[in-house]
Amino acid sequence: MMEVNRDRVKALMDQVRGIHEGAENQARARFWQIFPHERWEPALIRTLPAPREGGKIPFVVEPALAMWSEILGFDTVAYYQDPLTYLTAQLEMKIYHARHFKDDTYIDKSFRILFAALLEGTVMGMPFGFTEEGHPWLDYAHPLVQSPEDLERMEPPDFHQCGIMPLIHRFYTEMTEALGDDFLVKFPDWLMGPFGVACELRGFDKFLMDLLLNPEFAQQLLRAIVEARKSWQAECDRFLGVERTRGVLGNDDVYCPTLSPALYRDMILPLEMDLCEHYGGVFYWHSCGDTTKLIGDIARIPVLDLFHCGPWTDVAKASQTMGGQGIPLEICVEPVDKVQRATPEEQRRHLQDIVEQIPDHVECYVKVDSLEVIRDLPTELAAIQSWIDVAREVLGR
Secondary structure, X not given: OOOOOHHHHHHHHHHHHHHHHOHHHHHHHHHXXXXXXXXXXXXXXXXXXXXXXXXXXXXXXXXXXXXXXXXXXXXXXXXXXXXXXXXXXXXXXXXXXXXXXXXXXXXXXXXXXXXXXXXXXXXXXXXXXXXXXXXXXXXXXXXXXOOXXXXXXXXXXXXXXXXXXXXXXXXXXXXXXXXXXXXXXEOXXXXXXXXXXXXXXXXXXXXXXXXXXXXXXXXXXXXXXXXXHHHHXXXXXXXXXXXXXXXXXXXXXXXXXXXXXXXXXXXXXXXXHHHHHHHOOEEEEEOOOOOHHHHHHXXXXXXXXXXXXXXXXXXXXXXXXXXXXXXXEEEEOOHHHHHHOOOHHHHHHHHHHHHHOOOOOOOEEEEEEXXXXXXXHHHHHXXXXXXXXXXXXXXXX
């Protein structure tokens, strides 16, 4: 089992410092736009790729939390309840990654507080809890918004007391106190887009029907969510003492065929444009679903720093549309069939197919995340190592 105590944290910090300052890690910095801690703000949840001008495409791997718990031997119940366990695990992840996964990940001295996808729903009043294995969950079976009267009763979320916020504040305070001044605990931001939060509050099927049958009510709910988001983020920025210039649109529920291009363009995009204007820009637009038919409209967002091209989104279309506007791409590879269950030759063919769709001028990186233990840990680690070797061959060193 993973050792958890303050002396261990001090030793791990020294190891991370050594890795961070090492020549191998610093050489990887050339692939990325590294933001110093003093310029950090909550929306900066990714590291942007550097201009490559036809050069190597960097690549990264990210095991899921359950795999990390098996690798490092920590309890996921404690991970989400004990700040010292969370902190120790995050530091151990950096060290293990640097020693065993020879990808292009730049090891820094910061990490995010992340409780799965709990934050937005809980601060709006959704009931939540934790499974027996410790994982956070929302009570989707009891949506809060049943009628227009429910909207009238909504109040601005309390940044300190609503939903999961007391737990987040406890984690932030205790981990910040335990770390050296050269480390940064990244307070969570409101990430989920208005559509996803509306589906949580109203129920997925009901809200989809509202968009078609009762669009005025749907817009009222979406607007209420946007105003709650702005209020919460203003309090967050005051608490952290940062000046916000960007927001994030986490839109895993926004894709085809769940939403038609017309519904996205007419009902959702205007709110995202409003948020872009409010912030000054959108740092990251994310959906793991197929957004191929939505890309042209997403590209109308005036300021966009990074676009997530998920496993089912057409890489060529994203490269042409987003890359043509100078918007970098995070190109995500489907982890099960293209990495974990794929032979080296299948891994190679898929990566080569991706590369052939990316013009030299497009800034991007290739990412594999959500890697789970679907057979046994040694088998999955061997598959990851195979993919890294293949990626080195195809994408360059």
